[in-house]
Amino acid sequence: MNTATKLGGFALGLAAVFGAAYGVGQVTGPVTTVVADEHPGTVGHAPAVPGPEADGSGHHPDDPGTDAPDPAGRQPGGLLVADRGYTLVPVDAPPGEFAFRITGPDGQSVTGYDVSHDKRMHLIVARRDLSGFRHVHPELAADGTWRVASPLDSPGVWRAFADFTPTGAEPLTLGVDVTVPGQLTERPLPAPASSSTVDGYTVELAGTPQPGRASTLTLTVRRDGVPVTDLDPYLGAYGHLVALRRGDLGYLHVHPEGVPGDGRTAAGPRVSFTTEFPSAGAYRLYLDFSHGGKVRTAEFTVHLGDPGSIPAPEAAGPDDGHGTPGHGHD
Structure with missing residues (x-):
């Protein structure tokens, strides 16, 4: 090259x-x-949290691993x-x-x-x-x-x-x-949808992000309709979410709430992320998750500024497996 x-x-x-x-x-x-x-x-991430790391994953012991909104209001x-x-x-x-x-x-x-x-x-x-x-x-x-x-x-x-x-x-x-x-050939951006299928897995996206405000997105992973409750730890987390803004490709890399092995975070089916999208517009979301030793990527289109672009989070149900994602309740 x-x-x-x-x-x-x-x-x-x-x-x-x-x-x-x-x-x-x-x-x-x-x-x-x-x-x-x-x-x-x-900036692509919020400033690093000072102090010792919990382990080689890069997590601070008290940091849930999310990318907090940048207080200076700088670009993605x-x-x-x-x-x-x-x-x-x-x-x-x-x-x-x-x-x-x-x-x-x-x-x-x-x-x-x-x-x-x-x-x-x-x-x-x-x-x-x-x-x-x-x-x-x-x-x-x-x-x-x-x-x-x-x-x-x-x-x-x-x-x-x-x-x-x-x-x-x-x-x-x-x-x-x-x-x-x-x-x-330039390909059109897929229409917004709350569900993505990849390699036999269906991932449901829930949450209502608003530009300029912190919001939580929850992704639920199922295989053949059955909730996946044994996601593999992948790069120190149960999922990684990248959001790209259509046009300039402003970049957000968000890590989920909770850390595998912390005694509070379930290995699925739900993985939650808290982040702030910098502006209205169309975004493409990419969720990397691992199951059975293989990493897969589920993709979504989200239009910020349209409250109906994706549904509100669903209530926890009996099929949730391990219960609430992210930080558990003691």
């Missing part, structure tokens, strides 16, 4: 929600990376290639491989990273039309280069998000556009 990097003179703000522009056509030439100008104040993560002195730098790689490095305030490659949810680097990629999504974990070389088998599996314009915490610094999410050549 020959990666050409071009700095573009644009800044993405909360109100700048605009559609992907490629449509039907042919993309030719080498894979190209396009990045945005540095613009301070972009992933809109910028550079923030707070750190820059995402694509690296030339052989075909079939994706490589990059992070440079720090001193201009040198960063080699020290904190573990967050069992990994030092989370790489999330999504096509600009939100029709493709992958969450992978690159390997770090001694020179500070991250390498992984390319998760870009179809032609189109992709956004790559590097989600990480440099040692001694706050969590960051940096983003860069990558164009994969070939015949492509």
Whole structure:
């Protein structure tokens, strides 16, 4: 993969929600990376909670693992290639491989990273039309280069998000556009729905998120109609939720309430997340969950500003298996 990097003179703000522009056509030439100008104040996560971690998962003992709303009202993560002195730098790689490095305030490659949810680097990629999504974990070389088998599996314009915490610094999410050549067609965003089916599993989404306000989303996992009560711990949690805003692909990575093994958190069927969506608009939600040793992704479209876009949370019923998700009652 020959990666050409071009700095573009644009800044993405909360109100700048605009559609992907490629449509039907042919993309030719080498894979190209396009990045945005540095613009301070972009965050993908709330600042890290100070103090000792409970374990190698990256959780603070008193932190439920959710991404709290940013008190400064800053932008969601992933809109910028550079923030707070750190820059995402694509690296030339052989075909079939994706490589990059992070440079720090001193201009040198960063080699020290904190573990967050069992990994030092989370790489999330999504096509600009939100029709493709992958969450992978690159390997770090001694020179500070991250390498992984390319998760870009179809032609189109992709956004790559590097989600990480440099040692001694706050969590960051940096983003860069990558164009994969070939015949492509822009795909319309699926209509909002409260149910998603993947690989024989049905996931129900409940909650009424409102822009600019903290809200709780609950996802219930069933297999062949039977509640799943033995979800696998995956990256230190029973599920991971990524939300991408249509247009600029503003990024939210949310961790669920509770931690596996804390004595309070059920292993399904329900997994709850509390987060704040920064603005009205259309969002695509991706839930990663693991069962039977395999990770699956359930996808949803949510239109914020439309109260009827998804239903209110359902009351607990006799088929709930382990009971209320997240923090249990003592």
